[in-house]
Amino acid sequence: MKMILFLFSxxxxxxxxxxxIKNGLQDFHMGTFDKIAKEVAGYSDVAQKIIxxxxxxxxxxxxxxxxxxFTDTVGSRLSGSKNLDSAIQYMxxxxxxxxxxxxxxxxxxxxxxxxxxxxxxxxEPRNHTLSILGLGSSIxxxxxxxxxxxxxxxxFDELHKRAREAKGKIVVFNQPFVSYGExxxxxxxxxxxxxxxxxxxxxxxxxxxxxxxxxxxxxxxxQPNVPKIPTACITIEDAEMMARMAHRGKKIVIHLxxxxxxxxxxxxxxxxxxxxxxKYPEQVVLIxxxxxxxxxxxxxxxxxxxxxxxxxxxxxxxxxxxRPKRTLRMVMWTGEEQGGIGANQYxxxxxxxxSNFDLVMESDTGTFTPLGIEFTxxxxxxxIMKEVMKLLQPINVTELADRxxxxxxxxWMEAGVPGASLHVDSSRYFYFHHSDGDTVTVQNPIQxxxxxxxxxxxxxxxxxxxxxxxR
Amino acid sequence: MKMILFLFSxxxxxxxxxxxIKNGLQDFHMGTFDKIAKEVAGYSDVAQKIIxxxxxxxxxxxxxxxxxxFTDTVGSRLSGSKNLDSAIQYMxxxxxxxxxxxxxxxxxxxxxxxxxxxxxxxxEPRNHTLSILGLGSSIxxxxxxxxxxxxxxxxFDELHKRAREAKGKIVVFNQPFVSYGExxxxxxxxxxxxxxxxxxxxxxxxxxxxxxxxxxxxxxxxQPNVPKIPTACITIEDAEMMARMAHRGKKIVIHLxxxxxxxxxxxxxxxxxxxxxxKYPEQVVLIxxxxxxxxxxxxxxxxxxxxxxxxxxxxxxxxxxxRPKRTLRMVMWTGEEQGGIGANQYxxxxxxxxSNFDLVMESDTGTFTPLGIEFTxxxxxxxIMKEVMKLLQPINVTELADRxxxxxxxxWMEAGVPGASLHVDSSRYFYFHHSDGDTVTVQNPIQxxxxxxxxxxxxxxxxxxxxxxxR
Numbered sequence: 001m002k003m004i005l006f007l008f009s010x011x012x013x014x015x016x017x018x019x020x021i022k023n024g025l026q027d028f029h030m031g032t033f034d035k036i037a038k039e040v041a042g043y044s045d046v047a048q049k050i051i052x053x054x055x056x057x058x059x060x061x062x063x064x065x066x067x068x069x070f071t072d073t074v075g076s077r078l079s080g081s082k083n084l085d086s087a088i089q090y091m092x093x094x095x096x097x098x099x100x101x102x103x104x105x106x107x108x109x110x111x112x113x114x115x116x117x118x119x120x121x122x123x124e125p126r127n128h129t130l131s132i133l134g135l136g137s138s139i140x141x142x143x144x145x146x147x148x149x150x151x152x153x154x155x156f157d158e159l160h161k162r163a164r165e166a167k168g169k170i171v172v173f174n175q176p177f178v179s180y181g182e183x184x185x186x187x188x189x190x191x192x193x194x195x196x197x198x199x200x201x202x203x204x205x206x207x208x209x210x211x212x213x214x215x216x217x218x219x220x221x222x223q224p225n226v227p228k229i230p231t232a233c234i235t236i237e238d239a240e241m242m243a244r245m246a247h248r249g250k251k252i253v254i255h256l257x258x259x260x261x262x263x264x265x266x267x268x269x270x271x272x273x274x275x276x277x278x279k280y281p282e283q284v285v286l287i288x289x290x291x292x293x294x295x296x297x298x299x300x301x302x303x304x305x306x307x308x309x310x311x312x313x314x315x316x317x318x319x320x321x322x323r324p325k326r327t328l329r330m331v332m333w334t335g336e337e338q339g340g341i342g343a344n345q346y347x348x349x350x351x352x353x354x355s356n357f358d359l360v361m362e363s364d365t366g367t368f369t370p371l372g373i374e375f376t377x378x379x380x381x382x383x384i385m386k387e388v389m390k391l392l393q394p395i396n397v398t399e400l401a402d403r404x405x406x407x408x409x410x411x412w413m414e415a416g417v418p419g420a421s422l423h424v425d426s427s428r429y430f431y432f433h434h435s436d437g438d439t440v441t442v443q444n445p446i447q448x449x450x451x452x453x454x455x456x457x458x459x460x461x462x463x464x465x466x467x468x469x470x471r
Numbered sequence: 472m473k474m475i476l477f478l479f480s481x482x483x484x485x486x487x488x489x490x491x492i493k494n495g496l497q498d499f500h501m502g503t504f505d506k507i508a509k510e511v512a513g514y515s516d517v518a519q520k521i522i523x524x525x526x527x528x529x530x531x532x533x534x535x536x537x538x539x540x541f542t543d544t545v546g547s548r549l550s551g552s553k554n555l556d557s558a559i560q561y562m563x564x565x566x567x568x569x570x571x572x573x574x575x576x577x578x579x580x581x582x583x584x585x586x587x588x589x590x591x592x593x594x595e596p597r598n599h600t601l602s603i604l605g606l607g608s609s610i611x612x613x614x615x616x617x618x619x620x621x622x623x624x625x626x627f628d629e630l631h632k633r634a635r636e637a638k639g640k641i642v643v644f645n646q647p648f649v650s651y652g653e654x655x656x657x658x659x660x661x662x663x664x665x666x667x668x669x670x671x672x673x674x675x676x677x678x679x680x681x682x683x684x685x686x687x688x689x690x691x692x693x694q695p696n697v698p699k700i701p702t703a704c705i706t707i708e709d710a711e712m713m714a715r716m717a718h719r720g721k722k723i724v725i726h727l728x729x730x731x732x733x734x735x736x737x738x739x740x741x742x743x744x745x746x747x748x749x750k751y752p753e754q755v756v757l758i759x760x761x762x763x764x765x766x767x768x769x770x771x772x773x774x775x776x777x778x779x780x781x782x783x784x785x786x787x788x789x790x791x792x793x794r795p796k797r798t799l800r801m802v803m804w805t806g807e808e809q810g811g812i813g814a815n816q817y818x819x820x821x822x823x824x825x826s827n828f829d830l831v832m833e834s835d836t837g838t839f840t841p842l843g844i845e846f847t848x849x850x851x852x853x854x855i856m857k858e859v860m861k862l863l864q865p866i867n868v869t870e871l872a873d874r875x876x877x878x879x880x881x882x883w884m885e886a887g888v889p890g891a892s893l894h895v896d897s898s899r900y901f902y903f904h905h906s907d908g909d910t911v912t913v914q915n916p917i918q919x920x921x922x923x924x925x926x927x928x929x930x931x932x933x934x935x936x937x938x939x940x941x942r
Contacts, residue, residue, distance in 0.1 A: 068715055075597060126546060131907070212685040212908030213768065237768075237910040241543055244911070248540070297684065297708075436602065437683030439708040440715070 001302050001336075001364045001407065001433070033383060039465060040387040047391035047457045050316055054453040055395065059319060063312035063367075063452045064445035066094075067305060071298040071440055078295035079335045080112025080266040087291055088269050091307075091332060095273040100314055100330075102276060105269035106349075108342045110335035112266040113137055115295055116259030118232065120203070123147070124253040125245060132203070132232040133217035133296065133435075134260045135187060136338065141201070141230045145257035146170070148200050152239075152246040156186075156193055167198035170254050174239040177209045180430055184218070191231035192223035201256050202231045205239035208430045213237050216434045217294050219338055230258050268292075270342045271332040275314055277463065279325035282353075285463040286329050286360045287313055287455060288408060290336035290343075297438035301429070305367030305443055305451070306422070307332045312448075313456035324463035326358055333408045336364075343408035354415060358468040361459060362406030363422035366429045367443060367451040370422060372399025373458060377418035380470035385420070388461050397454050399423060418469045420458065422451060472773050472807075472835045472878065472904070504854060510936060511858040518862035518928045521787055525924040526866065530790060534783035534838075534923045535916035537565075538776060542769040542911055549766035550806045551583025551737040558762055559740050562778075562803060566744040571785055571801075573747060576740035577820075579813045581806035583737040584608055586766055587730030589703065591674070594618070595724040596716060603674070603703040604688035604767065604906075605731045606658060607809065612672070612701045616728035617641070619671050623710075623717040627657075627664055638669035641725050645710040648680045651901055655689070662702035663694035672727055673702045676710035679901045684708050687905045688765050690809055701729050739763075741813045742803040746785055748934065750796035753824075756934040757800050757831045758784055758926060759879060761807035761814075768909035772900070776838030776914055776922070777893070778803045783919075784927035795934035797829055804879045807835075814879030825886060829939040832930060833877030834893035837900045838914065838922040841893060843870025844929060848889035851941035856891070859932050868925050870894060889940045891929065893922060 053059045070090060077084040088105065095103045113136055120130040151169040153159045159171065171194035175186045184207050194202040206216035213235045222228050245252055271291060277283060289306025293299020310330045317328065335341030350357075361373075372392075375385050382400070389398045404419035413419035424447075432438045462469065524530045541561060548555040559576065566574045584607055591601040622640040624630045630642065642665035646657045655678050665673040677687035684706045693699050716723055742762060748754060760777025764770020781801045788799065806812030821828075832844075843863075846856050853871070860869045875890035884890035895918075903909045933940065 069719070072712055072715055073597070075599060126544070128546060211912070212683045212902060212906060213910065214683040214685070214908075237908070237912045240912050241769075241910070244539055244543055298712075431683060435683060437685075437708070439684065439712070441682070441708045441711050 036384055036465070036467070037387045040384065040391070040461065043391055043461045046322065047461070048394060049320055050456045050460065051394050051453045053316055053320060054456065055449045059316055060449055061445040062315070063308045064443060064448040066311070067300060067308040067443060067448070068440045070308070071300045071304050076295045076297060076299050077291060077293045079110045079292050079338050080263065081295065084268060084292050084334065088271055088334070091271050091291060095311065098315055099318065100273035100275065102272065102274040104272050106272060106346065108268050108270055108334050108345045109265040110268045110341045111338040112263040114261050114263065116140060116261060118258040118260065120232065120254060120256045122252065122254050125250045130238050131213055131215050131235050133215040134232045134258050135204070135217060135220040137220055137222065137262065138191065138231045138258065138260045139228045140258045140260040141256055145255055146201050146230065147253065147255045150242060150246070150252035150254055152243045154243070159193060159197065163197040166194065169199050170201045170203060170256065171199040172234070172239060172242050173202065173204045174243040175205060177207065180207060183207050187218050187233065188221050189223070191220055191229055192226045195227045195229045199229060201229050203234045204231065205236055206233045208236065208433065210431045211236040214435045214437060217296060218434045230256065230260070232258065268334040268342065270334055270346055273314060273330045275317055275323060275328040277325055277327040278323045281327050283326040283356045283358055283468060284329050285326055285358050285459050286331060287459045288331040288333060288362045289364060290333040290408060292334050292336055294337055294434050296434065296436045298440060299438060300440045301366045301432055301438045301442050302434065303336065303364045305448065306363035309363055309367055309448060309452045309455045312452040313459055316452065316456040317460050322460060324460055326463040328459055328463045336407055340407035344411065347411045351415065354417060357412060357417045359418050359420060359462050360409040360412040361420045362409045363451070363455065364406045365422070365426045366424055367422070367448050368424040368426060369447050370397045370424050370451045370454050372397055372401060372423045373454070374401040374404050374421045374423045376404035376413045377469060378471060381418045384469060388458055391457055391461060392454055395450055395453060397450060416471050418471055422455065424451065507855055507936070507938070508858045511855065511862070511932065514862055514932045517793065518932070519865060520791055521927045521931065522865050522924045524787055524791060525927065526920045530787055531920055532916040533786070534779045535914060535919040537782070538771060538779040538914060538919070539911045541779070542771045542775050547766045547768060547770050548762060548764045550581045550763050550809050551734065552766065555739060555763050555805065559742055559805070562742050562762060566742070566782065569786055570789065571744035571746065573743065573745040575743050577743060577817065579739050579741055579805050579816045580736040581739040581812045582809040583734040585732050585734065587611060587732060589729040589731065591703065591725060591727045593723065593725050596721045601709050602684055602686050602706050604686040605703040605729050606675070606688060606691040608691055608693065608733065609662065609702045609729065609731045610699045611729045611731040612727055616726055617672050617701065618724065618726045621713060621723035621725055623714045625714070630664060630668065634668040637665065640670050641672045641674060641727065642670040643705070643710060643713050644673065644675045645714040646676060648678065651678060654678050658689050658704065659692050660694070662691055662700055663697045666698045666700045670700060672700050674705045675702065676707055677704045679707070679904065681902045682707040685906045685908060688767060689905045701727065701731070703729065739805040739813065741805055741817055744785060744801045746788055746794060746799045748796050748798040749794045752798050754797040754827045754829055754939060755800050756797055756829050756930050757802060758930045759802040759804060759833045760835060761804040761879060763805050763807055765808060765905045767905065767907045769911060770909060771911045772837045772903055772909045772913050773905065774807065774835045776919065777834035780834055780838050780919060780923045780926045783923040784930055787923065787927040788931050793931060795931055797934040799930055799934045807878055811878035815882065818882045822886065825888060828883060828888045830889050830891060830933050831880040831883040832891045833880045834922070834926065835877045836893070836897045837895055838893070838919050839895040839897060840918050841868045841895050841922045841925050843868055843872060843894045844891045844925065845872040845875050845894045846889070846891050847875035847884045848940060849942060852889045855940060859929055862928055862932060863925055866921055866924060868921060887942050889942055893926065895922065
């Protein structure tokens, strides 16, 4: 999940989000709604079959096992890397072998940034090796590294107030963690803000509420017409220690060496598989996760899980011999972590058919215990989705929360297409996010069974309703 | 905290532990007890003063700030290291400057093991760098490293059953975490058990219930007459991944390089400060933590906090102008992590005066939210301690749990001296234990204020009672 500031782009675009359903039902004849509600209720047997297969049946634990096999075999999958190429090839073969339809790859150009060797050591007031992870798109240091004094600040405000102290320094941001959406601004903009006041590098406290001296990487954005300086994340522990040292008046000196480099954009692919619709094959319910990850851990949570339950949803439907009226299209995106690159190119290519996109779905906040879905759409479609969620009563996952979210589906939602994201208990998500802790260990087969069931029931039922969701 | 298997050595030695108080009171005249209970209750004003000073007064946050200053300045403090020498010198000066009495160092010979460079890479089924920490006392590998196939086992039983597969292999132990006391056996004995069946190295899953790909080091024990093989801990994540790979029938090959080396024992010191008793100066209440740590993180939790609240207890008593009848002796032990080396030498030297040791106390499971104390002693002394704990009602820390514990005080308790350890909410202790996550960040000034108050009230009151605790 990239999720830089996108939350802010939502508000105001969908004034109906979060409003009581009735507001949206003004022109939605009660008779029509009753008919659809009855139609949805008619899927309770099918929903139960899907749930049984996913949770207790032959498909039990399959999404987890596929995830483990995939990520153990391939490892992490950074945009532009050989590992990502292998991952796409692996998935293409696996989807073919699973007997899904229209399995194909859609070419995309994606960023190719390489971390290279990196190293940071505090030289004063004492020698101490810092755990760092360079941030995506950062430039490297000169070959001999950068050795400079440190200015520790806790906010952009403090940086601006102390601008005169920053020249020639390495700026350390020790901002408190408020929420990912708010605090990630420091990772995204810290380097350019520091460069504006003459800093030679910036080190950002990792965007996480909890740490075992764990650095968390992620994308950062150089601003136009601002000098580019090297930037990396450091751990909460080291950021806090340097803040204490600075508060005591100690001089801090750091030696930073980073061989990070950006290469020309690389060839990659969005990976697609379908169950082709029986009645309206040109109409699409799109279900997705992203296949790329950061170059740490295994990318099992971000977003192996989302990709794998999307595949699993199609497998479950196929295994039951079901074929919805509309086409169920599964996409595993590429280059999400660099700003939804694969998904944006997909949108630009396919938006000509936007009226055929019934619902776009993405899972990208972990496949932990599911609570329901987050949904963006008008009041009528929200009322229908509420009925759909009732089908998940047998596993008690019925919540219909506000605001579908996902770097890869936001543009569709902003253009008016109903969108849904998997709503899970993500309380520990940011403990592991973009760190070496993002591995199969944090995933759980039972939780993934439930996520797969939700994903399959919602996508199948919406794809099989007689009418597309109102928008 | 070392805590290898010592829990087992207890049971049976103190049959009275955990028994209802009445059992121990058979010969304890009720009149005597009532008198002591009244005497203890008379300390409520003094206890309140100590609490006020520690929690709300001028000394508020002092133990935390001293801890932060100390560990930020010195860093980690491995037995035999220059850092440990600096730490002892730092403390000696600080205790002198604080105006404590009889500040002195008692010479001790301690192990001198050096980690050196270390590196482990999985070569098959794919390249993957393992996060490792060599275990204390491990030998190194040959200079060129060891490259060998892997046998993954989940228990000693499985190792013995599959003994024939172990020859020439690197044995990976992926034992589940049950409890530290039980599971640490794998860290302690894994290398020798693997060597007995012909393994060339062993890698032990870190002894922790939670991980962000974090290796946890610790001491290990080569058994006599068994070949010594290099041994390191790996992360839960890597241990589980290799177990999955092995289960799928994949061949795993690891390249391991460790430059670990043991040097002749080094000179070190236990650090001592006192408030000399006014009436029975030869009688002692001993209050302690250990100053050494592992060579990762800052040793802030294990056991900077314990050492610092012990100092703080004396400071609080001194600042209030109090002087107990008996001597209050604070000891910061050296070489605890190698098996209570400093404390054992202290015991052997001072046990000749064992009858003068009234109570021995250690804090070594973190200075988190205190719940009370854990106590080892007979029924009479337990009854008295229960009264003492009532003095901590104002901060609601009154629990008197069973079994005082601490590598550094166990021998005194086994010889019949009453012993107490600080009882805290240690639910996250092993998340950070012996890892780079053991830093000031996991400590909290408010919690440390409370711990200091408990430590000062208990030690002062027991040292000032007219009679020593019955034993």
